[in-house]
Amino acid sequence: HLPTAELQALDAAHHMHPFTTNDELAAKGARIITRASGVYLTDSDGNEILDAMVSLWCVNLGYGKPEMGQVAARQMNELPYYNTFFQTSHVPAIALASKLAELAPGDLNHVFFAGSGSEANDTNLRMVRTYWAQKGQPEKSHIISRKNAYHGSSVGSGSLGGMTYIHEQGGMPIPGIHHIGQPDWWSEGGDQTPEAFGLARAQELEEKILELGAEKVAAFIGEPIQGAGGVVIPPSTYWPEIERICRKYDVLLIADEVICGFGRTGNWFGSQTVGISPDIMTIAKGLSSGYAPIGGSIVSDEIAAVMNACEFNHGYTYSGHPVCAAVALENLRIMEEEDLLGHIRNTAMPALHAALEKLGEHPLVGTVNVSGMMASLPLTPHKESRAKFASDGGTVGYMCREHCFANNLVMRHVGDRMIISPPLVITPEEIDVFAARATLALDATYKDLKD
Numbered sequence: 001h002l003p004t005a006e007l008q009a010l011d012a013a014h015h016m017h018p019f020t021t022n023d024e025l026a027a028k029g030a031r032i033i034t035r036a037s038g039v040y041l042t043d044s045d046g047n048e049i050l051d052a053m054v055s056l057w058c059v060n061l062g063y064g065k066p067e068m069g070q071v072a073a074r075q076m077n078e079l080p081y082y083n084t085f086f087q088t089s090h091v092p093a094i095a096l097a098s099k100l101a102e103l104a105p106g107d108l109n110h111v112f113f114a115g116s117g118s119e120a121n122d123t124n125l126r127m128v129r130t131y132w133a134q135k136g137q138p139e140k141s142h143i144i145s146r147k148n149a150y151h152g153s154s155v156g157s158g159s160l161g162g163m164t165y166i167h168e169q170g171g172m173p174i175p176g177i178h179h180i181g182q183p184d185w186w187s188e189g190g191d192q193t194p195e196a197f198g199l200a201r202a203q204e205l206e207e208k209i210l211e212l213g214a215e216k217v218a219a220f221i222g223e224p225i226q227g228a229g230g231v232v233i234p235p236s237t238y239w240p241e242i243e244r245i246c247r248k249y250d251v252l253l254i255a256d257e258v259i260c261g262f263g264r265t266g267n268w269f270g271s272q273t274v275g276i277s278p279d280i281m282t283i284a285k286g287l288s289s290g291y292a293p294i295g296g297s298i299v300s301d302e303i304a305a306v307m308n309a310c311e312f313n314h315g316y317t318y319s320g321h322p323v324c325a326a327v328a329l330e331n332l333r334i335m336e337e338e339d340l341l342g343h344i345r346n347t348a349m350p351a352l353h354a355a356l357e358k359l360g361e362h363p364l365v366g367t368v369n370v371s372g373m374m375a376s377l378p379l380t381p382h383k384e385s386r387a388k389f390a391s392d393g394g395t396v397g398y399m400c401r402e403h404c405f406a407n408n409l410v411m412r413h414v415g416d417r418m419i420i421s422p423p424l425v426i427t428p429e430e431i432d433v434f435a436a437r438a439t440l441a442l443d444a445t446y447k448d449l450k451d
């Protein structure tokens with residue numbers, strides 16, 4: 001390929017990046033990833049970088065699994081594309097929907113496919129409103145979500161999300177979507193115990209339902225463990241109370257499993273980890289380990305029965321795309337064949353948690369937030385008081401991320417929190433490499449702050 005500087009110049013000239021400041025891109029040049037294998041990326045300068053974020057929380061199987069490419073090639077040759085509109089179907093979509101019905105808990109037995117998590121959450125938005133309208137309650141259309149949540153970037157899913165800096169662009173949120181507080185005890189819990197804080201945050205849902213009128217509220221949406229919001233681990237009191245309130249007021253419960261699904265929290269689904277039985281689950285990312293773009297909504301027997309009785313005027317050209325569906329099915333087959341859940345529970349999780357505990361002793365690290373194989377390390381000037389840096393917007397987190405890159409490690413920063421979501425196949429030896437590089441990055445950040 002072209003030399004790095006030339007690629008960077010072309011990139012800055014012609015390629016518009018999501019969530020990126022283009023001035024910064026032009027000044028520094030993009031980091032260009034050319035190949036990847038297992039847990040390591042290779043950049044255009046030949047650096048071997050350990051990816052502790054699986055790109056964007058996607059590549060759970062690790063990079064370069066040859067079976068995935070073989071299945072994609074076979075499917076492309078056999079049937080590269082056909083739609084699933086108007087009473088047509090194909091084998092990969094049928095097989096994947098059946099497999100997901102088998103894996104999903106309870107009576108979540110029906111899948112509406114999409115091309116991404118954003119599209120799937122748009123489906124959910126329209127589906128819950130249509131569901132209540134079909135049941136003769138069209139006014140039951142409001143949806144409650146949480147501040148600082150991320151549910152996608154389309155106008156619908158971006159409105160469901162609760163990030164104000166996203167809302168500011170493009171006229172979001174759309175009407176009928178409301179946001180309550182997030183269960184982030186470390187940042188917002190003050191003097192309350194985590195349990196009392198978790199309960200209080202859940203009860204905001206009841207307050208909001210009563211304010212709007214239960215007859216107007218269609219659904220509540222939340223990630224079991226909030227990911228892009230900073231890996232927010234809810235206190236144990238939070239989710240049981242949310243579920244109780246949803247059931248009391250006949251409000252559908254949507255679990256956004258785009259990050260938490262497919263092993264990330266140590267179970268197939270994050271809903272199982274936090275002990276809830278949602279009516280709808282949003283899936284994407286780990287469904288195909290990011291090898292092909294696919295997402296979807298898995299819904300209960302009751303919702304499917306109501307929706308199947310009408311024509312749902314909704315769908316995407318690539319709903320259930322045969323190549324993506326075949327790749328996702330292969331991903332799930334490999335997860336089962338290699339007993340990935342067993343590896344996570346018995347090997348990867350204990351090693352990762354031990355490494356994080358050590359990192360938690362670093363003077364910059366306030367605490368360790370961890371669930372299964374997703375974690376965050378909030379950086380702080382003072383552990384005991386849970387103080388924030390004056391630059392809460394993320395200057396220190398950004399510095400640390402840059403030091404990670406300099407040490408051939410990818411950790412993301414959300415504000416001043418460092419985020420960790422390694423490949424689920426990672427070995428204890430690779431976790432040692434992660435911990436050594438993370439320590440170097442934290443030390444370098446600490447030194448910069450002292451100097």
Ligand code: PLP
Pocket residue numbers: 056115116117118119121150151152153223227228256257258259284285295
């Ligand atoms: N939901 C959650 C919880 C996510 O983290 C994301 C993406 O990060 C989305 C939805 C949107 O998914 P996509 O980027 O595939 O549209």
